[in-house]
Every structure is written in C-alpha cells, then in structure tokens.
Amino acid sequence: xxxxxxxxxxxxxxxxxxxxxxxxxxxxxxxxxxxxxxxxxxxxxxxxxxxxxxxxxxxxxxxxxxxxxxxxxxxxxxxxxxxxxxxxxxxxxxxxxxxxxxxxxxxxxxxxxxxxxxxxxxxxxxxxxxxxxxxxxxxxxxxxxxxxxxxxxxxxxxxxxxxxxxxxxxxxxxxxxxxxxxxxxxxxxxxxxxxxxxxxxxxxxxxxxxxxxxxxxxxxxxxxxxxxxxxxxxxxxxxxxxxxxxxxxxxxxxxxxxxxxxxxxxxxxxxxxxxxxxxxxxxxxxxxxxxxxxxxxxxxxxxxxxxxxxxxxxxxxxxxxxxxxxxxxxxxxxxxxxxxxxxxxxxxxxxxxxxxxxxxxxxxxxxxxxxxxxxxxxxxxxxxxxxxxxxxxxxxxxxxxxxxxxxxxxxxxxxxxxxxxxxxxxxxxxxxxxxxxxx
Amino acid sequence: xxxxxxxxxxxxxxxxxxxxxxxxxxxxxxxxxxxxxxxxxxxxxxxxxxxxxxxxxxxxxxxxxxxxxxxxxxxxxxxxxxxxxxxxxxxxxxxxxxxxxxxxxxxxxxxxxxxxxxxxxxxxxxxxxxxxxxxxxxxxxxxxxxxxxxxxxxxxxxxxxxxxxxxxxxxxxxxxxxxxxxxxxxxxxxxxxxxxxxxxxxxxxxxxxxxxxxxxxxxxxxxxxxxxxxxxxxxxxxxxxxxxxxxxxxxxxxxxxxxxxxxxxxxxxxxxxxxxxxxxxxxxxxxxxxxxxxxxxxxxxxxxxxxxxxxxxxxxxxxxxxxxxxxxxxxxxxxxxxxxxxxxxxxxxxxxxxxxxxxxxxxxxxxxxxxxxxxxxxxxxxxxxxxxxxxxxxxxxxxxxxxxxxxxxxxxxxxxxxxxxxxxxxxxxxxxxxxxxxx
Numbered sequence: 001x002x003x004x005x006x007x008x009x010x011x012x013x014x015x016x017x018x019x020x021x022x023x024x025x026x027x028x029x030x031x032x033x034x035x036x037x038x039x040x041x042x043x044x045x046x047x048x049x050x051x052x053x054x055x056x057x058x059x060x061x062x063x064x065x066x067x068x069x070x071x072x073x074x075x076x077x078x079x080x081x082x083x084x085x086x087x088x089x090x091x092x093x094x095x096x097x098x099x100x101x102x103x104x105x106x107x108x109x110x111x112x113x114x115x116x117x118x119x120x121x122x123x124x125x126x127x128x129x130x131x132x133x134x135x136x137x138x139x140x141x142x143x144x145x146x147x148x149x150x151x152x153x154x155x156x157x158x159x160x161x162x163x164x165x166x167x168x169x170x171x172x173x174x175x176x177x178x179x180x181x182x183x184x185x186x187x188x189x190x191x192x193x194x195x196x197x198x199x200x201x202x203x204x205x206x207x208x209x210x211x212x213x214x215x216x217x218x219x220x221x222x223x224x225x226x227x228x229x230x231x232x233x234x235x236x237x238x239x240x241x242x243x244x245x246x247x248x249x250x251x252x253x254x255x256x257x258x259x260x261x262x263x264x265x266x267x268x269x270x271x272x273x274x275x276x277x278x279x280x281x282x283x284x285x286x287x288x289x290x291x292x293x294x295x296x297x298x299x300x301x302x303x304x305x306x307x308x309x310x311x312x313x314x315x316x317x318x319x320x321x322x323x324x325x326x327x328x329x330x331x332x333x334x335x336x337x338x339x340x341x342x343x344x345x346x347x348x349x350x351x352x353x354x355x356x357x358x359x360x361x362x363x364x365x366x367x368x369x370x371x372x373x374x375x376x377x378x379x380x381x382x383x384x385x386x387x388x389x390x391x392x393x394x395x396x397x398x399x400x401x402x403x404x405x406x407x408x409x410x411x412x413x414x415x416x417x418x419x420x421x422x423x424x425x426x427x428x429x430x431x432x433x434x435x436x437x438x439x
Numbered sequence: 440x441x442x443x444x445x446x447x448x449x450x451x452x453x454x455x456x457x458x459x460x461x462x463x464x465x466x467x468x469x470x471x472x473x474x475x476x477x478x479x480x481x482x483x484x485x486x487x488x489x490x491x492x493x494x495x496x497x498x499x500x501x502x503x504x505x506x507x508x509x510x511x512x513x514x515x516x517x518x519x520x521x522x523x524x525x526x527x528x529x530x531x532x533x534x535x536x537x538x539x540x541x542x543x544x545x546x547x548x549x550x551x552x553x554x555x556x557x558x559x560x561x562x563x564x565x566x567x568x569x570x571x572x573x574x575x576x577x578x579x580x581x582x583x584x585x586x587x588x589x590x591x592x593x594x595x596x597x598x599x600x601x602x603x604x605x606x607x608x609x610x611x612x613x614x615x616x617x618x619x620x621x622x623x624x625x626x627x628x629x630x631x632x633x634x635x636x637x638x639x640x641x642x643x644x645x646x647x648x649x650x651x652x653x654x655x656x657x658x659x660x661x662x663x664x665x666x667x668x669x670x671x672x673x674x675x676x677x678x679x680x681x682x683x684x685x686x687x688x689x690x691x692x693x694x695x696x697x698x699x700x701x702x703x704x705x706x707x708x709x710x711x712x713x714x715x716x717x718x719x720x721x722x723x724x725x726x727x728x729x730x731x732x733x734x735x736x737x738x739x740x741x742x743x744x745x746x747x748x749x750x751x752x753x754x755x756x757x758x759x760x761x762x763x764x765x766x767x768x769x770x771x772x773x774x775x776x777x778x779x780x781x782x783x784x785x786x787x788x789x790x791x792x793x794x795x796x797x798x799x800x801x802x803x804x805x806x807x808x809x810x811x812x813x814x815x816x817x818x819x820x821x822x823x824x825x826x827x828x829x830x831x832x833x834x835x836x837x838x839x840x841x842x843x844x845x846x847x848x849x850x851x852x853x854x855x856x857x858x859x860x861x862x863x864x865x866x867x868x869x870x871x872x873x874x875x876x877x878x
Contacts, residue, residue, distance in 0.1 A: 026803075085867050096874075111825055117814060119824060126836055127806070207836055228837050249859035256861030352859075363854050364465075367566070375556060375857030384862065385558060385853065386550055386874035397565055397646055397850040398667050399838040411836040414824065415802050418814030420688035420791070422695030423823065428524050435535075435825035 009190055009198040014155065014205040018128045020183035021153025025125045029102050032148055036098040039145065039176045040091045048172055049087065055168035056082040056137060063161050078263065079136040080161055089383070090141045097149045097388035103406050104151040110438040114431060116419045118438070123412045125151035126207040130199045131391065132221065133212040135159025140169050142389035143210075144187050149388070150409035155199060155206065157190040159213070167191075200225035208409070210392045215319065230404065232395035234345040235265025236319050237377045240336040240362070242353035243276030247283035249374065250352050254284040256376040257350065259291045263321050265393060266348050266370075266380040270316065270326040272336050278304065280352065285327070293323045300329035317343035333358055337365050344368060346395045348380040348402075369395060369402030448629055448637040453594065453644040457567045459622035460592025464564045468541050471587055475537040478584065478615045479530045487611055488526065494607035495521040495576060502600050517702065518575040519600055528822070529580045536588045536827035542845050543590040549877040553870060555858045557877070562851045564590035565646040569638045570830065571660065572651040574598025579608050581828035582649075583626050588827070589848035594638060594645065596629040598652070606630075639664035647848070649831045654758065669843060671834035673784040674704025675758050676816045679775040679801070681792035682715030686722035688813065689791050693723040695815040696789065698730045702760045704832060705787050705809075705819040709755065709765040711775050717743065719791065724766070732762045739768035756782035772797055776804050783807060785834045787819040787841075808834055808841030 024032065042048055059080060109121040129152050133139050140158055147154035158166045170189040177184050190199070199206060203226040211221040211231040218233040239257050241250050257268040271288075273281040285295060285305060296311035308327065315326040316339075330336045340349050350372035351362040359373040370380040380403060382390025387405030394400050400408030425431050463471065481487055498519060548560040568591050572578050579597055586593035597605045609628040616623050629638070638645065642665040650660040650670040657672040678696050680689050696707040710727075712720045724734060724744060735750035747766065754765040755778075769775045779788050789811035790801040798812040809819040819842060821829025826844030833839045839847030864870050 089866075113818070113823065113825065117818075228835070246859070252859060252861055256863055260861075260863050359856070363856075368852065370853040370855065372855040373857065374859050375855050376861045378862040379552070379556075379855055379857075379860070380853070384552065384865075384872065386552065386872065396667070401850055402853045411840055413807065414809040414819070414841045416809065416811040416814050416818055417798070417802075418812065418818075420685070420691055420813050421818070422691055422699075422815045423817040424695055424699050426823075427528075433823065433825065 008192055009155065009195040009202075011202060011205060013185070013188065014128060014202050016183075017153040017155060017185045017188055018205060020186040021125065021128055021151065023183060024148060024153065024186050025104060025151030029105070032151065033098040033102070035148055035176065035180060035182070036094050036145055038180065039141070039173065040094040040098070042172050042176050043087065043091050043094075043141065049084070052082065052087065052137075052165065052168045052172070053084075055164035056080075058164045059135075059137075059162050062164075079134060080165075082137045082165055086138050090138045093142060093383055093389040094145045096386075097145050097406070100149070100388055100406070103149075104410055108412065112434050112436040112438055113416075114421065114426075114434050117421050118417050120415045120417075121412050122415055123410045126409055126411050127152060128206045129154045129208050129210060129391075129409065130157075130202070130206045130227070131155070131210040131212075132157045132196055132199070133159065133210075135161035137162045137165035137169060139212070140166050140189075143391055144173055146389055146391045146406055146409060147187065150406045152409055153186050153188075155188050155190060157196055157199065160191075160193070163191065197224075200227065203227050212392050228399075230394050230396070230400065230408070231392050232265060232345065232347060234319050234395070235267070235347045235393070236270075236317055236343060236345040237266060237268045237348045238270050238272055238336075238340050238344055238350070239268045239377060240272040240330070240340070240349070240351045241274060241277040241280045241284065242333065242336075242351055242355060242358050242362075243274040244355035244358065245274075245277050245280035245352040246354055247280045250277070250280035251283040251287035253350070253352055253374070253376050255287045255291050257378055258288060258293055258325050259323065260376075260378055262323050264378065266378050267321075268325065268350075268377050269318060269320055270328060270343070272328050272330050272339060273301070274332060274336070275300075275329060281327075288325060291323075293325050296324065296326045298328040301327045319345075333361060337362070340366055340368075347393065348372065348377045350375065350377045369393065447631055448594065448634040450641060450644060452624070452627065453567060453641050455622075456592040456594060456624045456627055457644060459625040460564065460567055460590065462622060463587060463592065463625050464543060464590030468544070471590065472537040472541070474587055474615065474619060474621070475533050475584055477619065478580070478612065479533040479537070481611050481615050482526065482530050482533075482580065488523070491521065491526065491576075491604065491607045491611070492523075494603035495519075497603045498574075498576075498601050501603075518573060519604075521576045521604055525577050529577045532581060532822055532828040533584045535825075536584050536845070539588070539827055539845070542588075543849055547851065551873050551875040551877055552855075553860065553865075553873050556860050557856050559854045559856075560851050561854055562849045565848055565850050566591060567645045568593045568647050568649060568830075568848065569596075569641070569645045569666070570594070570649040570651075571596045571635055571638070572598065572649075574600035576601045576604035576608060578651070579605050579628075582830055583612055585828055585830045585845055585848060586626065589845045591848055592625050592627075594627050594629060596635055596638065599630075599632070602630065636663075639666065642666050649843075651831050667838075669833050669835070669839065669847070670831050671704060671784065671786060673758050673834070674706070674786045674832070675709075675756050675782060675784040676705060676707045676787045677709050677711055677775075677779050677783055677789070678707045678816060679711040679769070679779070679788070679790045680713060680716040680719045680723065681772065681775075681790055681794060681797050682713040683794035683797065684713075684716050684719035684791040685793055686719045689716070689719035690722040690726035692789070692791055692813070692815050694726045694730050696817055697727060697732055697764050698762065699815075699817055701762050703817065705817050706760075707764065707789075707816050708757060708759055709767060709782070711767050711769050711778060712740070713771060713775070714739075714768060720766075727764060730762075732764050735763065735765045737767040740766045758784075772800060776801070779805055779807075786832065787811065787816045789814065789816045808832065
C-alpha cells in the first residue's frame, strides 16, 4: 500500500476507512498504544529519519525556488521545515500519547435505574475524521497519533508545499500498520486539491472536519460543509499589563508571547496597558523593539512613546501573524475585559499582575478557550498542556475548547441493559426509579 | 415584570440576558439549587396550580375549537395538556435537579506543568441558550430548571397553542427570580412568531439553539442559523427481536415501545425480526394489534401473517408518530445492524434477546445515542436516566448525545496560573514540563 491516494477520494473509500477505524477501535486496550510506540520507534530509525529529512529538503528547495520565481510565499514557510529537534519532539509526543490512560471505550457513568436495569455511558470514537492542515509535516504525525489513540480513522489532506515530506511520513505510517496486520485505510493521505471538496461532501460518513490554516480557508471550510467543523478562524490574542504588573515580568512575557513564533495562532496581536502600568509598558516596549517588533500605538500610548507609529482602526482585532504588535491603553481592568470581549477571537488571553484579586477577576470573566495569569499566551498548546499533541485549537464553545487532544475526538453512547422492563411500570402508583450511581 | 415579551426580541435584550445569566452563574454554590427549590415550591402552591391549570384549560379549549373549525391539529395535541400528575412530575424533576451535585464552575483537571505553573480545566455555562420548543408547557419548566442549574440565561419560544399555559408558568418564574432579587432576564419568554427568526440571527450573543418539534421545523432551524443547533430532526427507532428473544418479553417491550406515547421521539417506528424469532414475532404482533396498532409488513412478515397490510418502500425509516408500525424480517443480527445503520436516525435502538453475546455485539456495533438490551426504547429520556430533566435529545455525535441534561449546557475553559514563565525556557537544552496531575 502506497500511503497516498492518487486516484481521488470517494464515498466508498471513506466507508472503508470507517470500517478500518472500527477495527482499530475494537483492538484490546493497550494495542492502540503499542501501535503508537511502533510508529514512534519507526520514526526514530536512522534510515527512516534520513528518508524523511531528504523528502523535507526537497519540499524546502521547491518552496525556495518558488519564492525566487516570485510566487507568494505564505507566512508559515518556517513551519515547513522538519529538523531533528522537531522530529524528536513529535516522537516524544507519540510516546506521551501511548503512555496516557485509555480514554476510548471507557464507562464514564454507571447508574442503576431500577433492579436489573443498568445504564452506562461509554466513551467511543467519533468514527472518521477529515483533517485539512497547513504545510507542516510534524502536524501529520501528531494527527495520526491522536486519531489512533482515540480509535478513529483519519483522512488527511496536508498543504501541497509539504507533499514530499507527507508522502515519506505516510509511507512510515503504512509500514507500521501493515507490520501489525492492520488495514492501511485507517489513515489515508489525500494529495489532490479536489479531494478537499470531496471530503467536505461526505456528510453521514465523515463525522468531524478539523480545519487548520488561514482564517479565510477555515471560514471557507465552515461555509462549505454540513459536517461539523472544529478549528479556529482567527487567533487574535491579547496580553494585558495591569497596574500591578511587574516590569521585568511584563517584558519577558510580552517578548515570548509575540516573538517566539509570530505566525502561531497563540501569539499576541495587541498589548493592552493600564494607566498605572507605565513602567511595565516601558519595559515591555523596549524589549519588544530590541526583538525587532514593529509597534503601532493608540494616542495614549504615543503620548508616552512618541516614536511609535500610530495604529489604524483596522489594527485592533487584526491577526498580524508577524512581528507587528498593536499597543493600546485601556482605562482599567473593566476596560481590558470589554476590549477583549469586543476584539478577541476567544482563543487565549493573558494578564500580568501581582494583584491576586485582579487576576482572579480576569480568569473568571474572560470568555475564551484559555485564560492565563502571569504566563505567556504561547503556553496554549496541546503538547504543553500535557495532552501529548493537539489536532487543532478550537475557538468554539461546544464539544471541545482550546487545544484539542484525544478527548475532543471522542463521543459517547448511553447503553441500557435490562430484563424486559417497560416504562409504563413506572410513575403514579407504580415503581419508582432508584437512580443509584454505581462504581 | 410580566414574564413575557410583547415587543419583539432584540440584540440588546439578548445581551442583557447574557449579563443576567452571568450573575446567575456567579452565585455561590447552592444558591442556584435553592432557586430551583423555590421554583418547585412556588409551583406546588395551590393558588399557583389553580392559575396554571386554568390557563392550560383555556389553551386546550382553544385547540379544541380550532379542531372543530377544521384547522389541522398536530399529532402532539396530547402534549398540550398539563394535569396534576404532569405538574407533579415537573416539580419532582426540579427537586432532583436541585439535589444533583453542582456541575458548573467545577475544576475537572488540575495539572502542574512546571513549578508554579498550574493548569486547570474548569467547567462553565455556555452563556445564553435559545430554546424553541413544541406546545408542551411542562417542557418550559424543565428547560428553565436546566438552564438555571447550569448557570445559563435562556430565551424561550414555545408553541403558540400553549400560549396561556406558558404565560402563567413564566409569571411564576419571574416571581421566583424577583423574590430573590435576581434579574428577570435570566429567563425570557418570547411570544411573537417573528422572534424565532430574530433569535436565529443572534450569532455571537446566543451560544446554543435547542430546537424541538417536527422534523421539518428542526431542519429549517438548522439551515437558518450560524449558531450551533442541538436537537434531532427525526426519531426513527427500531426494536429488533433476535432469534433468542423471549416471546412474552418481546410482546411487553414492543407494546411499551410503540404504544405508551406514539408521538414521542423515542417510540419505535419499525419492528425487525430474525427468522428464528417467529414465536416472539407472533406474540408481539398479537399484543400490538390488541393495543390498536396498524401493522405494515414486508413480504416475509406477510407470509407468516397474511392479514397484515403490505408495507411500502416509504415506510422504512419513516417516523409515523402514531399507532402505525412497520414490520420487517432481517436475515440475522448482521442484517438488523445493516438495516438500522441505513434507516435509523441514531436516536435509540433496542434488541430483545436471551443471548448475551448477541446483546453485547448489538450494544457495541449500533451507532446511536442510546442502545438498549431487553428494555423499551422509551427509557431514553433525561428524567428516566436520572438527569432530572432534559432540554432535548441530540442525535448529533458532538458535544452531547442522547438525552441532554445539565452537562450538555456546559463548556469549559483552560486556566493557567504562573509566575511569569515563558515558553522559550522549555525544549532542547532547557526546562522539561512536569505534567503532573494534582488532586
């Protein structure tokens, strides 16, 4: 089996993937973790690494040639590179996932409704996942790992810039499945651009679409399918320097939150500051300028730092995805909350303050997937949260929120085992439900 | 405050409801349960009951007059009646809900990422619910109870046939809120038909639409809004008589599953039978005919019971919602699974068998919200499951599945408390994450 699919996605293929996923989900506990360890082991082999790095080098060369020829290069070109450190981190993530407790096929509630009438709520995989992701080869391995750990089949379509890397990785994935006698359709790599449209049309077979990439792309996916879509159309995150912010901490956190990976969705786009946080602002701006950040300020900010460019109205709530940061004074904590409510994308919001009451107020009031106190927004990540990896970050409120790991790929069923009981035996003058929770 | 809203739903009203809901969510633990007990107490008062029953009688009289005048009367007219037994059951449900442990504002995970860097996952209300429900006054109280227990504000639009009943109940709701000094906009009754359209347009303010009613209506709602919709467009449930089905049990369960409330979504629409289940079929059909059910059979069924009308192709997967039942022979358990996969609406499916292996296979393989062994499909209900009540039944796989109680009205946020940590301190050559789960 080749590990990629040159002939175009069909409904029959998705149905076959569903069956392959069901076989995976039915494996005895621990077998799926063994599969993850086998994938980690295969990726650690010297020959495999060499093949993957060679494929990645070809992708990078192609991207550079395109750039030299004047083609537009996405801001995320940095993500295309797969070096030894990134691969090691992916392997480490697979092993973390393997070590994590089994979350699928778990009884999460057992309740005696009456004598011999036992209700269970049992977790189970969603079924078939369709994941469309950016040109980032390490993401492919993470997604396969999460899908297998949760017992789901997965149809993957990665950015075409990473085509060779993804092919090399998919070959490893297929080798690992085949070595254990498992159906290769439990993880199918799609290569044709038209496959995205085909995937979005598979309502009733594909259970969840995970969409990653640009805001425009995610919105396009959301508009184009009846299948539920998980993802985030925007990552507009703020860092708020409260009046009681320590200047050195403010500078350290701001630089990490803006500069450590400006293209990442959990990087900040705007810095908010309290009128009482002048010293913290000064320290943060000095450090940001030193790190090469272009600042754009509101009038109050520019009154204190006249060398900063003025911000335009479009800069608030805008995802720069680059070393550009908007800076705005807010009246107080309430002003910060109102500004974030209006301009944030409910992704990750952070406050720096030494005042515990202000911190708790911020943590309670901000309606976002992740809310932080005295920590960089960039901690919002499945690996850093100890989820092993993430299939994506959700800014929706339903089902899964923030970094999505195994739990977000599961659903549950209510199972009831009886002895012929009927509902008309209960109620006025009849039997009463016991509703006794069992271990 | 009148408890109903004659002037039409606006975005400002929904924003005010959100604030009222946030105040409700911020109440100390136990206060929301006390509110539910106060509502239960108010509904148990003799004068209140008299007022509610009088209003309900006026609704029923109006419906009868419309029927006499030749207006089409929905199959659910039975649901309009609110008698003492139904009201008692609603009051009992409110008390059950009040007694249930607090599910909102609970820390469901606490993890040390590193020294002094503590991650929490904390449950919280969704915010504002919009619930559009059928002409069924008891549902209104259940929905308010679930919304308050979960800390959500709720905008309610009930079927206009129950207008007087809903007004009377809303007046009680408002009285209970006012007596505790709470904002009445935590539960707003909408009365204008145009309010449904307004509600569906409140993307970004209303967090979840719960749609109940006819299949056509639910589908209309799903197509008409960008807000997530919870509900079920169809309740096509099956009962499968396996070769090892006990005839007396088969008859008892079939009659309960079809006849105890034919208009309910968890009633069965088709009876499947194994060639080896002839005696169970005979017993079930005799009991169903005696209960007044019109049967429609496949050729194999009619070969054994020639007096039965032939079923048409449209009868399979059709929701009769009345005393009509399609009857079909399937080759075996696999045949039953395939038939249910094709024609079921993923609501509730049941098997009658004395064979434990067949039962477990059925419980494992059927992809539906609820799957039962030797129990009537009609047990699929929030009250019977011990959830206190249900806001609706979900046939979707994401977020909430089957009967939806308090948990389905909650989401969560990831909270991180640090001391100024930044992500660049971690990774190759730097610090390692501890990922130690705390109590």
